[in-house]
Every structure is written in structure tokens, then in C-alpha cells.
Amino acid sequence: MTNHIKTIALGLALAATPLVATQASAQGLGVASANLEGALGNSAALKAAQTQIQTQYKAQIDAFTARRTAISTELEPMAREIQTLQANPATPPATLQAKVTAYRTREASAQRELAPLAAPFQRPLSYAEEQVATKLDQALRAAMVAKRIGIIVNPQAVVAIQPAADLTADVTTQLNALVKTVSTTPPAGWQPGQTAQGAGAAPAPAAAPATPARRPQGR
Template sequence: MTKIKTMLLAAALVAPAAIAAGSASAQVSGIAVANPEQAVANSRAWTAARGQIQTQYKTQIDQATARRTAIENELRPLVTAYQTAARAPGASEASLRPQAQAIQTKQQAAQQELGRLTQPAQRAEAYAIEQISAKLNDAVQAAVRARNVTLLLRPEAALFAQPAADVTPAITAELDKLVPSVGITPPANWQPGQQGQQSPAAAAPAQQRQQPQGR
């Protein structure tokens, strides 16, 4: 879920200040909670897109996983040597600096290398998420209207909430209606955030994919 929050393009969890009461199908009255990232993560469109991305970019993903493991193996003795030197009598910041800088340089180079390998898959993810996020606000509004909710909170903002007060599944159900599927191949000139600039209802994300896991 951490990556989902990182990829959240915009917050659109805003319910109307007042909504007409009297819905016969209302399951929650007044105050409810919802996790928008989870709602998107559980949507059928994202689940399908994630699977397509893992298949289409399997070679790059596998390369990144293997390279990540190799880098960790390369760094481990350097870190061990640094820790040993740091415990030695007379160790100082100045004496340890060359080792620390060598580790940092290798880490930065590794991050850049892994970023190049995973960039195509991450770009496809961002494109899929942005398409779902564009409808998140509409899904929220539909869910709260159906349940006569006048105040919608994130779960962490509520001290306590009954399970029945969680309308996250209802939002996911609305997303499934609004966005049954999405594409994973962005146009050549596409940049993340463009759809959010075209529509005020941008928000999203999700990325609960298996390693190389991770709006």
C-alpha cells in the first residue's frame, strides 16, 4: 500500500456538505469511512491492468529483480566492512568517510540502473492508475449518495468505526461500473498528471503487485 499512496495523483475524497436523506437502500447513515487507495487497488480494472503489465514487462521485471539481488550481494560486504571499521578504536567520521561515500555512490548508481529497468512498467502502471483515478471522485459521490452519507473520513481520521461504516467496497463497486477496463500503453507524448489537469476529479492509485510490488 505504500507504493499506492506514493502514486496517488490527487485527493478526491470530498463528500457533499449535505445530501438528501431517506434512501431505502442506505446501509450507513451520516458518517462513514473509506480508503480511496484500497478502493482503486481492489478494482477489476487495476487487477487486470496489473496482470497485463506483469506479463508484458516480465523480462524487464525479472532483470530488475535479479539485478537488485546482485546489488544487495555486492553491497553487503562493503556495509559489513564499514560497520567493522566504525567499531574499531579511534574510528572517526573523517576516517570512515571514504567507505561511506563508496557505499553511497554504489547505491545511487544502483538506483539509477534499477530505475531504467523498471521505468517502462512503472510508466504503464501510472497510465492505468490515472485512468481509474479520473473516475474516483464520481465513484465516491455515487457511493455516499446511495448510503445517505454526509461526512466521509479516511479510516485513520476516525478514532473508532464499525465495519458497516466502511464504504470502501461500495466505492470499488462503483469504480467497476465506471471504469470496467483501462489501457496500459500510454501515448508517446503522455506524461503522468495530464488527465488530472483535464479533469478536476483526479485521484488514485494502487499498486499491490507482487515483487518486483509496487495511483
């Protein structure tokens, strides 16, 4: 989850208070859920960028995947041994702890080994994601206005919901209208998080007005 999505999600949590719910109900506005990560991942601009990165960095991606698979193969029997020891009441705690420590040490070493292999393609991917994510708050608000939604809740907090009350696809549609294409070439010195910071922190979404504004062009 990008920092921009975390900021918006925090805003949604703060906005979903009893007072805001009462205001939304009084204005005849509804409640819906939205998977922000899903909306971002389904955006046309990001999908196009991912395809471009997969082609441009194929050799690096293949090398990373091969090494990750080899490490997983190495770690798998260690994990199985730990599970077997855990299931045996007679296993000395010191023995189990030694195996767990060895596994975690190798796992951490593997992560350090894989990080530089992933960096060549992970950096442009993060840059592409952040360019779309900076428009996520605007897209969410536009989708809320279009559907007369006053409150958005996290899908993980929902027990059951009708498909019409899921705004994820609507947010993606708004993102597609706002962001046609993104660059996969980060500027010199760019670091993850800088794109979102440049766009400013997203304010907490409030209840939509009683009279919906016009939908953005391109909807």
C-alpha cells in the same frame, strides 16, 4: 499515490471542518473512512491491466527484479555495518558519517540504475492507474450518497472503526461500475499526470444531500 488521489485526499481534509460536520449531522448523515489507494488497487479494471502488463513485459520485469535483488544483497551488509557502528558509543562520528555517505551514494546510484529498467512496464502501469483514478472522485461521491455519508476521513487518522463504516469496498464497487476496462498502451508522448489533468481537478467533496440520489446503474 497518484496525483489524482492526492487531490481528492486534500479535498477530504478541507471538507472535514467543524462546519461541514455540523451540516452533515443535521442532515442525518454519517461519517466513514475510505482508503482511496486501496479502492483503486482493488478495482477490476486495474487488476486486469496489471495481469496483462505482467505477461506482456515479463522479460523486463524479471530483469528488473533480478537486478534489484542483487543490489539489495550488496546494500544489506553496508546497512548492517552502519547499525553496528551506531550501536557502539566508541564509534568516531567521522567514521559513521563516512559509512552513511557511502551507503546513500550507492543507494542513489542503484535507483538511477533501476529506473530505466523499470520504465518499460512502469509507464503503461501508470497510464492504467490514472485512467481508473480519474473516476475515483465520482466513485467516492456515489458511495457516499448510497450509504448516506456526509464526511470521509483518512483511515490513518482513525483510532478505531466498525467495518460497516469503512467505505473502501463501496468505492471499489463504484469504480468497477464506472471503469470496465483500461488501455495499457500510453499514447505517443504521454507522461504521468496527463490523464488526470485532462479529466480536470477534482473538487473538494461536500456533505451529501439529505435525499440520496439513485445509485449509478451497474451497482
